[in-house]
Amino acid sequence: MSPVLWAWRQLQALEWRRALNTWARTDGVTWVYIFKVLAAAFLTLWLAMRLELPQPRTAMITVFIVMQPQSGHVFAKSFYRVLGTLAGSAMMVLLMALFPQNTELFLPSLALWVGLCAAGAMRYRTFQAYGFVLAGYTAAMTGLPVLEHPDQAFLAAVWRVLEIGLGILVSTAVSAAVLPQSASAALRNALYQRFGVFAGVAVEALRGSNDAERFEASNVRFVAEAVGLESLRSVTAFEDPHMRRRSGRLVRMNSEFMGVTTRFNALYRLLERLRARGSTQINRALAPGLATLTELLEPYVDRLLTDADALRLTLELAAYREGLQHQVRELRADFLASAPSEAELLDFHTAFELLYRFIDDLYNYAQTHASLAAHTHVREQWHEPYVALTNWRVSAAAGVRSAAVLLLLGSYWLLSDWPSGAMMTLIATVTAGLSAASPNPRKMAFQMACGTLFGAFVGFFETFFVFPWIDGFALLCLVLAPVFVLGAFLASRPAYAGYGIGLLVFFATGSVPNNLTLYNPYVFINDYLGMILGMLVCAAAGAIILPPNSRWLWQRLEHDLRNQVLFALGGRLRGLGSAFESGTRDLLHQAYGLAAGKPQVQRELVRWMFVVQEIGHAIIELRKEQAQAPVHPAYAESQPWRQAIRVMGRSLARLFLQPSASNHQRALVAVDHAISRVQATDEPFARHFDTSVLRRVQSYLHFIRTSLLDPHSPLAAAQGAQHAP
Template structure:
């Protein structure tokens, strides 16, 4: 008995194992169960209501299907908007061109191309509305060309079927073991500070290697974009998170500002270590240890609301200690008669460190404010502004429009009975793959999933379904297929196979209210689907595929232009637009260059360069905007004229990178530093008291960035 009890796990171990299973495989099984409940509920209602096409109900349900309820609600909302837009446009086209199939298909292709371009432009759930506006128009319009006299009623039936599928998915997702987006958002917010604290502590200690730093930069950029999408989704499911939407946006913006400040400080410290500036590093070390030791204590710890309030108090005390240590370090450096460059290095690093502590304090305060339903920090007008390449969006739209035209011409010229399915599948494939960074890979996955669905569908349709009697047996037979598709969807790397299996299995193999067992039609329909998918794969490989150098270079140019915008755009909202735009561009380009580490490293180098110079320019412009009305700060002072000349030189450099332009910009920066340092100012020459000292720090940081031997600006 005793030996048996020794082999059995105790209650605590069993609970821990169950909790771990629930957080991993348990989520997958819950998702599969919810998929089956959604599918069979929607199918039963479609049969019970005698809808003409029950398969449309299930296709709608499967397309909306997501693991998190907030994503389902957001996707459903925009799908309904897209469906109504597609219905309106298609009814108009049918009324105008019902007797002219060529003009009708031309208008449809233009509309679908515009919708696909809009989807590539937005890349969030608004993109889904654009996709559905195009797909729904084709789904309604193509069959209507065969019977234009019943087009309006067919359109209404399609809208009812789509709406029923959406409602079933939303209700099941929200009521049965809901996996809320708000919980995912809070978990992500709680965890990311602990990860960043460990990264920053290692950087201040000097133990952060370049590879880890680059990987962290790419991950942080992706997290910033993902959290903004999650924030938008939570508004659909959680009124408490909707009340905190402004603070959540502020928190994401402050985190981006915080990571940019750390990046600037880390790069400056790396340069000091590379050129062995021992005197500056020695006096700075106590200041670095002060902040680094505080952050090290939070490494790996989730930051709850109460913890954030405690962290804010810690940082407030740390900032007071830090200022005293900086003044003491400045005095020590002054006794050793440092060079002018060492003084500038110290002042720049000390100011970056102090402002980094201030950004940490602001972030902790905003995080702590989430505990209250209402708070003054909710009033936040800055917005996350994603950036999309107009040419890439136009190419995606053109590719989809060409697929519709080719499919339509083939249909008209051959009078193929399954030509409507061929054209409809082309649109759906192009729409689904347009937002993917690798449309070739997604199209191929959808094709293979459809091929699997065709195999299973043929066996079920002609060997199993004729022998069944009753809805329960039908569910029993369909359950393995739906479960397999849901399992594939739950794995991001295999989701294309799952979508292809579920969607096209339902389109071609799901029995209608009046079941038909016609092998000729069945094979013809699947042949049309597979041929159109093959055509979509070829189009994605031939017509300017996005994961190729032409788009990497365009996005790299867009990234460089962010510095130009920091110089020329209005100051209001500039910081948040710069932070979010650079990260969104990097996230897009980094994903498109997957499998090309050399390209990814180059993109990261440009990201670092842009962040360094752009951030310093924004700080410089803020400083000039807040100058007192005193003669030595006047617009016509030589130091301000020199800064304007520097701005023009930097614009030229980032538009046309090269060694000559870099040297010209470097000379302009050094001239601006000289003019600023030689301007009389009746204030103590420290960054906490002197605007000109702070200006020198920003200019010196730009200078060190331009002198970096690894800078991509050298050409």
């Protein structure tokens, strides 16, 4: 063999090994998932046939719906599917008992139930939503086929619970026993990676080398991770007892990390405003403290933060925090020697107050992260849960769409007496339920219709030209496997999930043989025609009846986002910080996903989040300072600075309820008045306070003022005129 040919073959072998490694990293998990889907589906079908259940395909469909790449997701989804199935079956039996053979009352009552369940699914967007979806369409799937035979309703509900229970049992067993993929491992990996990414963003921002778009994109990522980690945490409780014992610390870590990012965003945006104003003297005074923080964070950039690293970070932050107070005193003395103006001195105090609070929040986060190494820890005691917010109009729109589809198609079925009308109504209800919680129900329903159409052609060929010629369960599995592999592969890709679900679920619904198989082309074609028509009606309803990806919803969510400032002003102080942080991010996460494909809208929403977090967080800190500051009872209500802060709160509430030039001007005047009242606090009142308390109050008020004057915030359009700092 020539040296050239030998070298060429070695190069080809190296390329093959690289391709194999890439496949193992990217698609290896997908193919393991597909193998587990096939194994669980065929085992369930075999058991259902051996047990002579009426509809083995129902048990198989349960596998397709429940199966997920990670075992924790399978456990969580199975748990809520059981609850939803029991609730839906019980409601169906109740409705059938109340309205036997009375379709005029049964159908509207069923539509009301399905609508309420769809609204609940939109309200709870984790796996709890799946329980609501199942409660809705289980009642329809069990009740509609036996509408004319109410005496069979209870038996139909029992059979359905048994079939679904079999599918859930096999799915969980296969997921846990065959090459299990743990959700807790994914949670740990996400926790360890998150701080390294944040450290990189912080170091770049402190050095002034981070552009605005990249900074906004990083914050959107942190928002998505905060929402996703809460979902992962609730899932790991089903599979890992070690993570379940750390559940309180995981909630605490998520809350503390949100506080860290909010505090850093406030510090960064204040520094950017100072740089834009050309405040050279202030920037020079702040530089030593920021440089020390940059040096501290730099070793953690793009590194996994393990429990040992978190402990080391805790010690470094404690030392830095102690040295920061001495450093600030020295820097302040040098700064005062340069005879700064009152506004420059306020900028100096505000910047270092934010820096100190940021270090304090980061220290608490590192402590909680380090505590994960212990099986039990005092930091597990955390009573501030993650708060998810959903606009009630969004939930109501999902419920109205589902109820309208069921009423429309059910009425058509009863009036036309079409034999496949029950299948059309049934599948439309299932489609409406499965697509209710998706960001774009119209797209999801249309993709499912396309997948079902492809499954109809394949199913017709296999049912009438293949099934009659095969003998035995092994050959049946061999014939069905290619369709299921294609469907599972498409379902594992988020962009094509609707096609995969349509192919898997509804191919099994119409083409997988039951224990008693009837080869009737007329019924087969009509049933698939009813399925596709029902899905297309769902797609049309998603595009016509209050579509969730339309402008009206972005405006409502933006309004809810602004209302978080009112929540900061009037909410109960205990747990207010965590509820404010999680609620704000949850609203942005919803709105950002619904505005996909519209970058200008998404950027505007992110900017609203920044200004809401800045001002809302400052308001909460002001309220804490007022609540904790010692004060003589005789002066509690009569102090002018407290009254001025209350007036400022009312002005800010009006501004965020209705942003306008006049409300913006009133808010600025109120903030200026509050600052002047704090500065003018006379000796009889001031002696009841620690001087640092009044300085912190003044710093937060000044930060609110600078945020209102930020030319890059959404409030800039309402300013009307440029104000001097």
